[in-house]
Amino acid sequence: MRSEPTAPGSDDADANDRDRLREKLLEFRSSFASLLMATVNRDGSPEASYAPFVEEGGDFYIYVSELSIHTRNLMDTGRASVLFIEEETASRNTFARRRLTVQCVAREVARGTPGFDTALSRFESRFGALIKTLRGLPDFHLFQLRPGGARYVTGFGKAFEIDRLDLAGARHLKGADLSGER
Numbered sequence: 001m002r003s004e005p006t007a008p009g010s011d012d013a014d015a016n017d018r019d020r021l022r023e024k025l026l027e028f029r030s031s032f033a034s035l036l037m038a039t040v041n042r043d044g045s046p047e048a049s050y051a052p053f054v055e056e057g058g059d060f061y062i063y064v065s066e067l068s069i070h071t072r073n074l075m076d077t078g079r080a081s082v083l084f085i086e087e088e089t090a091s092r093n094t095f096a097r098r099r100l101t102v103q104c105v106a107r108e109v110a111r112g113t114p115g116f117d118t119a120l121s122r123f124e125s126r127f128g129a130l131i132k133t134l135r136g137l138p139d140f141h142l143f144q145l146r147p148g149g150a151r152y153v154t155g156f157g158k159a160f161e162i163d164r165l166d167l168a169g170a171r172h173l174k175g176a177d178l179s180g181e182r
Helices: 011-029 069-077 114-127 130-135
Strands: 035-042 046-056 058-064 079-085 099-109 138-156 158-162
Touching: 011 099, 011 130, 011 138, 035 058, 035 069, 046 114, 058 069, 058 099, 058 114, 069 079, 069 099, 069 138, 079 138, 114 130, 114 138, 130 158
Parallel strands: none
Antiparallel strands: 035 046, 035 079, 046 058, 058 138, 079 099, 099 138, 138 158
């Protein structure tokens, strides 16, 4: 049952709405083992791909091969747009699939650093023994994708601009329902 809305502009309403939205967003994001990614090449042409990821301290980490076009693009531009999107079969309406799009700054994490070892240990815990093999391949690179602004869409008229993924700067767009309920 939906609770009665609190008066607009109320600090309690804003905090409660942000808490509900944060809970829905974290639940949604935690259901993914890979992320969809858009990068651009040196000529500015967009290229779409995906990569398995782990999350640490609010940042996404991907471990990718030089054979993948997105690796070169990340090295050259240091930018990516990440997409998490609801499966079509789980969506009530294909036009209104729940999704989170995150603009990220990418930086390579050097081998042998504590950050590299921590992230690869997380990869191994999440994805198993294959990571031990991939860890030894010199063409694989670890990237930290640091989120900037984001947009979370939970359905028709339910779109939210987010300054940070902790939702401290969440604001709904025209006609959006901050509760995030579907």
